[in-house]
Amino acid sequence: MHHYYKLQEEFFVDMQRCIGCKSCEAACAECETNGEESMIHVNYVDRAVTIQTTVQVCMHCDDPVCANVCPADAITKDEFGIVHTANTSRCIGCSNCVMACPFGVPKKVEHYDLMMKCNMCYDRTSVGKKPMCATVCPSGALFYGTREEMEKMRPNSSPVNQFVFGQEVVKTKVNIMMPKGSTELKIF
Amino acid sequence: MLQKINLKAFLVAVLATVLTLLLVLIGSRRLQNFDAALVAYLFGTLFAIFGIVYRYMVWIQRPPTRLYFKSSFRILFSKDFLYYLRYAIKDFFKNIVLQDFILKRGKKRGISHLLMAVGCTIAFSITFPLTFGWIHFTLDPVSGLDPNLEPIYTAHFFGFDVMHFPVKSFVGFLTFGALNWCSLLVIIGASYFLQKRLKDPGLIATQTFEGDILPLLLLILVSLTGLGLTLDYEFMKGQTYEFMAVTHAFFVIVFLVWMPFGKFFHIIQRPAQIGAHIYRKVGKQLGMQVCKHTGKEYATQLHIADLKKLTRQLGFQLESKNGQSLLEYSPEGKRDLVAIAHLKARQESGTYFG
Numbered sequence: 001m002h003h004y005y006k007l008q009e010e011f012f013v014d015m016q017r018c019i020g021c022k023s024c025e026a027a028c029a030e031c032e033t034n035g036e037e038s039m040i041h042v043n044y045v046d047r048a049v050t051i052q053t054t055v056q057v058c059m060h061c062d063d064p065v066c067a068n069v070c071p072a073d074a075i076t077k078d079e080f081g082i083v084h085t086a087n088t089s090r091c092i093g094c095s096n097c098v099m100a101c102p103f104g105v106p107k108k109v110e111h112y113d114l115m116m117k118c119n120m121c122y123d124r125t126s127v128g129k130k131p132m133c134a135t136v137c138p139s140g141a142l143f144y145g146t147r148e149e150m151e152k153m154r155p156n157s158s159p160v161n162q163f164v165f166g167q168e169v170v171k172t173k174v175n176i177m178m179p180k181g182s183t184e185l186k187i188f
Numbered sequence: 189m190l191q192k193i194n195l196k197a198f199l200v201a202v203l204a205t206v207l208t209l210l211l212v213l214i215g216s217r218r219l220q221n222f223d224a225a226l227v228a229y230l231f232g233t234l235f236a237i238f239g240i241v242y243r244y245m246v247w248i249q250r251p252p253t254r255l256y257f258k259s260s261f262r263i264l265f266s267k268d269f270l271y272y273l274r275y276a277i278k279d280f281f282k283n284i285v286l287q288d289f290i291l292k293r294g295k296k297r298g299i300s301h302l303l304m305a306v307g308c309t310i311a312f313s314i315t316f317p318l319t320f321g322w323i324h325f326t327l328d329p330v331s332g333l334d335p336n337l338e339p340i341y342t343a344h345f346f347g348f349d350v351m352h353f354p355v356k357s358f359v360g361f362l363t364f365g366a367l368n369w370c371s372l373l374v375i376i377g378a379s380y381f382l383q384k385r386l387k388d389p390g391l392i393a394t395q396t397f398e399g400d401i402l403p404l405l406l407l408i409l410v411s412l413t414g415l416g417l418t419l420d421y422e423f424m425k426g427q428t429y430e431f432m433a434v435t436h437a438f439f440v441i442v443f444l445v446w447m448p449f450g451k452f453f454h455i456i457q458r459p460a461q462i463g464a465h466i467y468r469k470v471g472k473q474l475g476m477q478v479c480k481h482t483g484k485e486y487a488t489q490l491h492i493a494d495l496k497k498l499t500r501q502l503g504f505q506l507e508s509k510n511g512q513s514l515l516e517y518s519p520e521g522k523r524d525l526v527a528i529a530h531l532k533a534r535q536e537s538g539t540y541f542g
């Protein structure tokens with residue numbers, strides 16, 4: 001099953017292109033690995049003063065803070081760099097990962113006493129398909145494909161996978177499209 | 189290469205194993221009541237005890253686990269001991285005994301898991317004391333020799349008489365058939381999960397054979413071969429006894445040896461959930477943290493303060509140079525920070541898109 005994962009394909013996010021339509025949310029709930037719960041986040045940044053929306057998938061960090069702070073060893077990273085959602089038999093619902101993730105990705109589903117998060121539609125990507133959200137995004141905020149395809153589509157942007165949070169530099173598997181020549185994004 | 193042995197965990201595991209052996213000696217009255225036929229099971233169990241205690245000790249030494257372990261015990265044994273003890277018992281009953289949270293994840297799933305858990309728990313509580321020689325049964329000599337009297341069995345625990353009951357009675361039927369009933373519960377529960385794992389695309393994508401399928405197969409095989417023993421003496425006049433006994437022993441020992449490494453370890457880890465609940469309850473009483481961006485409450489102040497220490501201890505420097513911490517932002521606030529930084533970078537480049 002996992003032999004079909006296409007390592008040459010990557011995830012590219014450009015939240016500046018997000019129009020807040022929430023198509024990705026509906027599509028995400030179709031992912032078989034989420035138990036029909038939507039894991040992608042779309043929200044207004046500051047609705048009182050702007051219509052700006054943002055979209056956030058799991059960035060699949062190289063050294064995931066969520067997995068490090070998990071007291072139950074419930075979060076693991078696989079050989080493709082996918083940081084998987086909490087192992088249902090281990091997760092104790094403490095929310096350490098929810099509060100520590102620098103990108104605000106994991107969700108605590110109180111009803112299940114369980115953390116759930118995006119695992120890049122592993123049921124699809126592990127068989128060579130694209131994640132649900134990226135296949136339905138109408139504005140190009142979410143794209144899954146090769147770097148070459150992305151370069152052709154966005155010749156004036158550069159994919160960045162290095163983010164600065166305070167004094168911490170976080171490297172991720174997922175890229176954010178930035179102005180041409182950018183090498184990192186300072187967030188906090 | 190072998191990883192470095194955790195000395196503290198090793199010593200505690202050795203101590204636990206030696207203590208079990210001592211209790212075997214005491215409980216079986218210096219092996220007088222020990223059933224020699226069960227010696228292979230005893231060694232399997234001792235290995236499981238060593239492995240489980242070792243892994244547990246390594247696990248609770250990890251910084252995030254230690255945080256919850258210490259905090260929940262400190263809270264439990266505080267001046268409000270009785271209040272939190274009552275809460276912990278209630279929570280234990282709701283989440284560990286009834287497994288309410290699994291039931292909420294799906295009715296069939298919850299019931300199947302409960303069947304497996306009840307079957308395993310009763311089976312463990314019978315087989316471990318039997319293997320250790322703590323429980324044994326004797327036939328009352330008077331009732332056994334007189335054909336006109338109903339044979340009476342005496343159950344002994346730690347060498348003390350506990351109860352007497354006629355062999356052919358409801359109590360006798362339940363006592364001697366208990367493991368068969370457990371087997372049936374486990375087979376029903378594990379079969380449900382096995383068929384689910386063979387059909388559900390989400391599970392197929394993420395599961396592994398050793399992590400998810402093997403434990404279910406082992407549970408079913410242990411139960412089936414256990415039932416085989418009853419089948420043999422009830423209906424086959426003991427003609428296949430050796431085969432049944434050897435196959436059952438084989439699967440039980442594989443199960444015991446696998447316990448510390450595989451999925452079964454979650455049975456030992458699960459009570460930590462109660463610790464997390466106590467921790468959150470206390471945190472709520474102490475006060476909530478408000479997000480610097482959204483202005484909404486999102487976690488307890490206790491949790492955020494501890495997470496700041498924990499992330500620092502793990503080598504993550506999520507504070508800015510002026511001492512502000514990223515952890516003072518809610519998940520939604522953090523997502524907004526990413527979007528704001530992204531917009532700023534685009535604006536500075538002179539174009540919103542590229």
